[in-house]
Amino acid sequence: MTEELIHTAYSPEFDFRSLPKISLHDHLDGGLRPATIIELAAEVGHELPHTDAAELGRWFLESADSGSLERYLETFDHTIAVMQTRSALTRVAREFVEDLVADGVIYGEVRWAPEQHLQRGLSLDDAVEAVQAGLEEGMAGADEAGTPIQVGQLITAMRHADRGTEIAELALRHRSRGAVGFDIAGAEKGFLPSKHAAAFEILANGMFPVTIHAGEADGLESIREALVIGRANRLGHGVRIAEDIDITFGGVDDDGQEVDESTGLVTLGPVANWVRDRGIPLEVCPSSNLQTGAVAAYGETIETHPIDLLYQTGFNVTINTDNRLMSGVSLSDEFELLVEAFDYDLDDFLELTLNAAEAAFLPLEEREVLVDYINNAYAELGAGAEADAEAAEGAE
Template identity: 70%
Template sequence: MTEPIFSADEAADVDIDFRSLPKVSLHDHLDGGLRPATIVELAAEVGHELPSTDPEALGRWFRESADSGSLVRYLETFDHTVAVMQTREGLFRVAKEFVEDLADDGVVYGEVRWAPEQHLARGLTLDEAVEAVQAGLDAGVEEVAAGGRPVQVGQLVTAMRHADRGQEIAELALRHRDRGVVGFDIAGAEDGFPPSRFKDAFTYLAEHQFPVTIHAGEAAGVDSIVDALVNGRALRLGHGVRIAEDIQVDFDAGAGDQQEPGQEQSSLAMVTLGRVASWVRVRGIPLECSPSSILQTGAIAPFGEGIGSHPFDLLYQTGFKVTINVDNRLMGGVTLSDEYELLVDTFDYDLDDLLEITLNAAEAAFLPLEEREALVEYITEGFQARES
């Protein structure tokens, strides 16, 4: 189908305290959000060697490694974070601080994803690992609530795509569904490890009405998204930005006087959606977009260079359910507030745009309907209070 997309008449004039806005975080990895100082202290406790024992220098190493353009070096960063998350104490501390950092950034609802199967090297069982993280999350929620900052956090239990433990991890997630686990994910190398590898696990989860989000449309293209929707029964797409490969933009369409019936004249371009893109948009399948992370991993390459070439605005302007996320705060050196500000600076968004995008995330949260409605109301009131 064909839809018009319009260019902004002028840059938005905004003065926003981004950190104070009530926000929703749907795509945030636990092993990508540690504080450098915590890594240094936990590494000393378990005898793990780091590139630096100075927190400031270590934080800089993580950011530079993530920006290096080398996938090998990027993945090396997780070797160090996962290494210090192999004990109950380590998982508890990291999870607790994770919640504190979310609250400091104005997040009122967050889903934290992580792969328990990667945290068994020092003798923890899968269930013990999940329980340790949940204890840390609960402690963090309790502490920030005592300071007058309400926040709600749920676990997304993740299976690694290259491993063969999908069914086992799916059963793990279900065992903890009423004890903090709100959904299931698969992560890791997307290209070459499609969701269909875990087809039976996804069927099992669907039979038990348990929600799924899947990394798709980042390192691989539209076929990966189709696999996530068909075999994975995904309710959300992790990143999903390469759905834009199924969108055709005609920058000359708005220049002529002739229009097809039902089309509107555009000052910028005419956008035609392919079947997959149309399916995702019409059904309102949320996209967990992480602007800075996509630049680091190179998923933006098919569309150009730099944040200005990011397909986020194209997707937003054409009605996709885009959401804003950080992916890995440590490696990206960004907060969710930073990502909001980046998009405002790049695409001239105003407070109404940010509210719409934030409500997309609230409505996509893996929460019961009544809780989602309450979250939407809370966020709307929070934004309106900042307009007055």
């Protein structure tokens, strides 16, 4: 058991898009442009709720903002329907990269389930290759524009289906051709990671990285299985680890000193302690968590989200978007949301971004390059802000 004291953070002023970002939890079928959905739907004869891009974008946001993960997932029927051909997958993947670049992302991992994209004759390998072609087009365009980015695929199995071992083998086949990790996704409650134990055994034997959706629509049992059976290197969302954290006000701390009644004393249970002490990264998606009801036990606003509790008590928190279309957000928007709610400043975002860089499914040398780049960029931003402040003071 461990105990920590909660502290407070402070607010910055800067352009969030100028911050270099790492995106670890971002679904391909949740990041389409509304205009692209309309064009692709017309090509395949799929009926949409709206054929105006602005109206369609609003429909996705309103439909997803129901407080239910199941309702949230229903919106994907439309995006998946238009992602069934090689050309569509390539286009969506290319635009996905372009939109990340526009938001200041320098490294991203895109997760998606190839088994959902076989309705028009593609094989699993065809689908992965089509997405990889789009990612490479997007990366090449970004490099030519002087805004380089690296993006890898997280090959995902649907947890309610029975194709886990097949998808694990697919991921391993493509490990040197764009695939950087494996995931299971979909309805979490009732479909524990143990359902795919054989797949995780294959991945462990292949020494292939794994991240698992856990601690979003289900609690500690799901998280425990993700760690023990799935050998998860990261937890997708993971916010319900907060259920294993107890907060008391007042009392006595570990040194026998009385604690002020306004100060929260945090005690970690065994699962939370394991996750925190081993630095297992949490892929937290603030806006999505509010939409799906993942953190409804704590309240309905960002101010009640347990992300600040997790961050302040030393969990390895990373910030992500989950589904940019359904949540109507970018990573910059998520950063701004945290400033408004918790007064985070440049130092906080540097720490959160470094957490993500160090958690990336990349070789150590490449992660070190990312870390150096981020540190240098933040140092320049800090120096620039300080110079502006001094100039403003001098002008007075």
